[in-house]
Amino acid sequence: MDIIFNPPVNDENQYIRLLVDELRAKGYRIHPLDTLFSSRKHFRSIKLVHLNWFENIDDSSFFVALRSFLRKLIVLVAIRISGKPLVWTMHNRVSHEQGTALFSRAITALLLRWSHRIVIHARQSEGIVAAHGVKVLQRLVYIPHPNFIGVYGAVHPRHAQGSDKLHLLFTGMVKPYKNLELLIDVVGSFGEQVQLTIAGKALNERYEQQVLNRAQHMGNVTLLPYFVPDGEVAALLADADAVVLPYDLASSLNSGTAILAFSYKRTVICPEIGTISDLDQHMGDTFHYRYGTEEQHRRVLREQIARALKLKQRDPAALDNLGNQLYEYMAAVHDRQRIGWELDRVYQHVLGRAA
Numbered sequence: 001m002d003i004i005f006n007p008p009v010n011d012e013n014q015y016i017r018l019l020v021d022e023l024r025a026k027g028y029r030i031h032p033l034d035t036l037f038s039s040r041k042h043f044r045s046i047k048l049v050h051l052n053w054f055e056n057i058d059d060s061s062f063f064v065a066l067r068s069f070l071r072k073l074i075v076l077v078a079i080r081i082s083g084k085p086l087v088w089t090m091h092n093r094v095s096h097e098q099g100t101a102l103f104s105r106a107i108t109a110l111l112l113r114w115s116h117r118i119v120i121h122a123r124q125s126e127g128i129v130a131a132h133g134v135k136v137l138q139r140l141v142y143i144p145h146p147n148f149i150g151v152y153g154a155v156h157p158r159h160a161q162g163s164d165k166l167h168l169l170f171t172g173m174v175k176p177y178k179n180l181e182l183l184i185d186v187v188g189s190f191g192e193q194v195q196l197t198i199a200g201k202a203l204n205e206r207y208e209q210q211v212l213n214r215a216q217h218m219g220n221v222t223l224l225p226y227f228v229p230d231g232e233v234a235a236l237l238a239d240a241d242a243v244v245l246p247y248d249l250a251s252s253l254n255s256g257t258a259i260l261a262f263s264y265k266r267t268v269i270c271p272e273i274g275t276i277s278d279l280d281q282h283m284g285d286t287f288h289y290r291y292g293t294e295e296q297h298r299r300v301l302r303e304q305i306a307r308a309l310k311l312k313q314r315d316p317a318a319l320d321n322l323g324n325q326l327y328e329y330m331a332a333v334h335d336r337q338r339i340g341w342e343l344d345r346v347y348q349h350v351l352g353r354a355a
Helices: 014-025 040-045 062-082 098-114 124-132 180-188 205-216 230-238 256-263 280-285 294-314 318-333 336-350
Strands: 002-006 029-031 046-052 086-090 117-120 140-142 166-171 194-199 221-224 242-244 267-271 287-289
Touching: 002 014, 014 029, 014 336, 040 046, 046 336, 062 098, 086 098, 086 336, 117 124, 117 336, 124 140, 166 180, 166 230, 166 294, 180 194, 180 205, 180 221, 180 294, 205 221, 230 256, 242 256, 256 267, 256 318, 267 294, 267 318, 280 318, 287 294, 294 318
Parallel strands: 002 029, 002 046, 046 086, 086 117, 117 140, 166 194, 166 242, 194 221, 242 267, 267 287
Antiparallel strands: none
16 A cells, blocks of 8 residues: 655654554555655555654744745645545644744644544643544544664663762753753753763754853763764663753653663653653653743752762662663553554554454
């Protein structure tokens, strides 16, 4: 069966590859959205369209954003008129690109209205979507985020730290909504007791310099300002006691980086975004928190880092034990093959071929 799964490739996000591999194993022929209008024959051959992050608008300039918005609007209208089943995965509360919020909200509204199924990876999504009515809620399908176990190689053995310092890691795209300046300030207040590594490519050179300037004032922050090669991910995680992800609660919902940490036996320090809330009884294996204001965020983040530091000093194996429990949970609940079957079942229902 020919379907659009967009994007079909993302070199910086293995999430896409994992799902595409599972779908191809079940006989689906995957095509990018850009080919949808390549010919009448191809357009007619496409049985279903599945979109990821389609609501995100390029905000490099107003005119670029307007062009991006209009193109996406035309694509959605064409899909709607053609009658092709539309599946959309809801990844965030709102788009992280705040400069194009109006355009993003408009595309999101159409996706909520026109999608035959809306895949969610976090139960918190139900509360967000509820404001759009009962009919939208009826089209939600919860499917766990696939784990990353083994994707970046085997879990590396833990290196002997030789001290009671707490080694924290932030990894992922370096963007403003991830509150890295706040994190650097908080970690700096601990002095040599806490070491932080920030590993990831920045949104742009200007923001990279902004974060670098902040980090240089602290003696306990190391910045690795590049996309971490796949072959280095496991070793980077093995060097950390915990992964710290001080995301913006206003927009964040799912975290592939948190799933990555759990898949490599690391716990996290993170706000109670959907990924964390869905851990249920295993939330206690993380250092989770809530906040309302930036000042509250600063205070509770510091409290959780201090708690992790104290726990490591009391029992050097304690943080590793938390990571081991989260790994077992990932293996059982976020199994990739099971998720592939669930997505296949969604497609078959939408196409009216369910058994």
